[in-house]
Amino acid sequence: MDARFTDEQEEIRRTLRDLLDKRCGPQELRAAVDTPAGHDRALWTALAGHLGLPGLALPETCGGVGGTVTEMALACEETGRALAPTPLLATAVLAAPLLLALGTGAQRAGLLPRIASGGLTAALAVPGAALATALALTGHDRRGQWAGGGRAGGVQARRAEGGWRVYGQVDQVLDGHSAELLVVAGHTGGYARSRVLLFLVRGDAVGLTRVRQTALDATRPQGRIQLRDVPAELLGDEAADALSALARLGGTAAACLAAEAVGAAGRVLELTVEYVGQREQFGRPVGSFQAVKHRLADAYVQVQAARSAAYYAAWAAAGTAPGAETAGSLALAQALEALRRAAAEGIQLHGGIGFTWEHEAHLYFKRAAGDELLFGPVHRLRAHAADAAHVFEEAGT
Numbered sequence: 357m358d359a360r361f362t363d364e365q366e367e368i369r370r371t372l373r374d375l376l377d378k379r380c381g382p383q384e385l386r387a388a389v390d391t392p393a394g395h396d397r398a399l400w401t402a403l404a405g406h407l408g409l410p411g412l413a414l415p416e417t418c419g420g421v422g423g424t425v426t427e428m429a430l431a432c433e434e435t436g437r438a439l440a441p442t443p444l445l446a447t448a449v450l451a452a453p454l455l456l457a458l459g460t461g462a463q464r465a466g467l468l469p470r471i472a473s474g475g476l477t478a479a480l481a482v483p484g485a486a487l488a489t490a491l492a493l494t495g496h497d498r499r500g501q502w503a504g505g506g507r508a509g510g511v512q513a514r515r516a517e518g519g520w521r522v523y524g525q526v527d528q529v530l531d532g533h534s535a536e537l538l539v540v541a542g543h544t545g546g547y548a549r550s551r552v553l554l555f556l557v558r559g560d561a562v563g564l565t566r567v568r569q570t571a572l573d574a575t576r577p578q579g580r581i582q583l584r585d586v587p588a589e590l591l592g593d594e595a596a597d598a599l600s601a602l603a604r605l606g607g608t609a610a611a612c613l614a615a616e617a618v619g620a621a622g623r624v625l626e627l628t629v630e631y632v633g634q635r636e637q638f639g640r641p642v643g644s645f646q647a648v649k650h651r652l653a654d655a656y657v658q659v660q661a662a663r664s665a666a667y668y669a670a671w672a673a674a675g676t677a678p679g680a681e682t683a684g685s686l687a688l689a690q691a692l693e694a695l696r697r698a699a700a701e702g703i704q705l706h707g708g709i710g711f712t713w714e715h716e717a718h719l720y721f722k723r724a725a726g727d728e729l730l731f732g733p734v735h736r737l738r739a740h741a742a743d744a745a746h747v748f749e750e751a752g753t
Contacts, residue, residue, distance in 0.1 A: 373437070379398075382716050392534070395534075403442060403444070411471065413452075414472050420468070429666065432444070432612040438619075439575045446477070447477045451535075452471050478539060482526065483502070493684070493731060497599075510542070520555060522540060537557070538557040538564075554601075561586050561587055563587075564582070565584070567580050572722050573727070611670040613727065614669055614684070620699075622659055628705050658697055658698070668683055
């Protein structure tokens with residue numbers, strides 16, 4: 357196994373970092389999150405038009421670049437480093453793979469080239485606070501009970517003249533308030549024989565109401581969507597196994613999320629090291645004190661270990677590597693823990709300024725906490741990986 361990145365992969369990283377350094381500084385970031393959409397549309401256009409970022413992991417036949425999960429993870433590492441407010445995660449990491457895996461030929465031909473070009477944004481809407489369960493990161497519900505059903509709420513779908521109709525409400529949808537296409541998980545078939553299918557809902561559909569929610573992490577905007585007898589199109593056909601597709605997506609999404617968290621952790625650690633080298637106390641730089649050195653060294657080791665785990669998870673998700681079914685969850689757990697540690701050290705070692713709204717250190721801490729709420733927590737990610745690997749089962753059982 358050659359663990360080195362190719363020249364093309366290094367070029368993706370270098371080009372993307374240069375662009376984000378110029379277009380996504382602290383001031384641009386704050387201005388973007390205060391817009392109604394919560395992201396910089398001009399930056400998204402540049403990322404799509406100049407770098408082909410939304411189609412990085414889509415095949416060339418669908419208008420994409422033809423890359424793998426590894427290339428997408430490297431891109432996510434750089435966007436995480438800058439906390440870039442873009443629809444990349446919702447559109448390219450969560451929604452596009454489902455369209456590719458389950459969509460009919462007409463659906464793929466009509467939607468994926470538009471996503472690859474940046475002309476169409478999409479979001480995955482999973483009822484309740486169950487995104488991590490739906491993606492099989494913290495558990496695997498083979499019956500899809502997380503989606504509700506019957507009187508349990510969630511989203512219900514029924515056949516209607518000319519197609520399908522969906523009804524219900526979904527909270528905490530990443531970019532759900534602004535995405536032009538929603539991939540909605542809903543129940544159909546009644547309460548006793550219900551099953552989960554995925555439906556396509558246009559952002560301007562009649563009966564659809566969307567509101568941006570106040571989120572802990574403002575750089576990761578979320579929306580609440582309400583569906584009142586909204587016309588929808590079935591993704592693929594009724595024979596499609598939506599639950600298995602979501603579970604397979606989990607490994608890819610976890611690898612990209614882990615890389616994103618590692619990028620953020622590395623950046624906040626850089627900012628902290630730079631600051632303690634400049635700030636003086638008792639006539640010498642704070643960074644020269646041994647206790648500070650030890651704290652930063654421990655954080656650095658944790659970030660580097662998480663980076664290695666994230667790279668392995670991306671490589672495993674792109675093939676059939678040993679432990680591929682648990683690599684994503686474990687890498688995500690390690691990366692979120694490293695980000696939380698690096699961000700907390702950053703706030704502490706920046707002193708009084710680290711606690712202020714004006715400094716960006718708190719944005720990295722909120723990213724760590726927000727991602728744990730959405731995709732974790734860390735102990736459940738690890739527990740599910742242990743269960744999947746049968747770590748605690750007795751021999752012969």
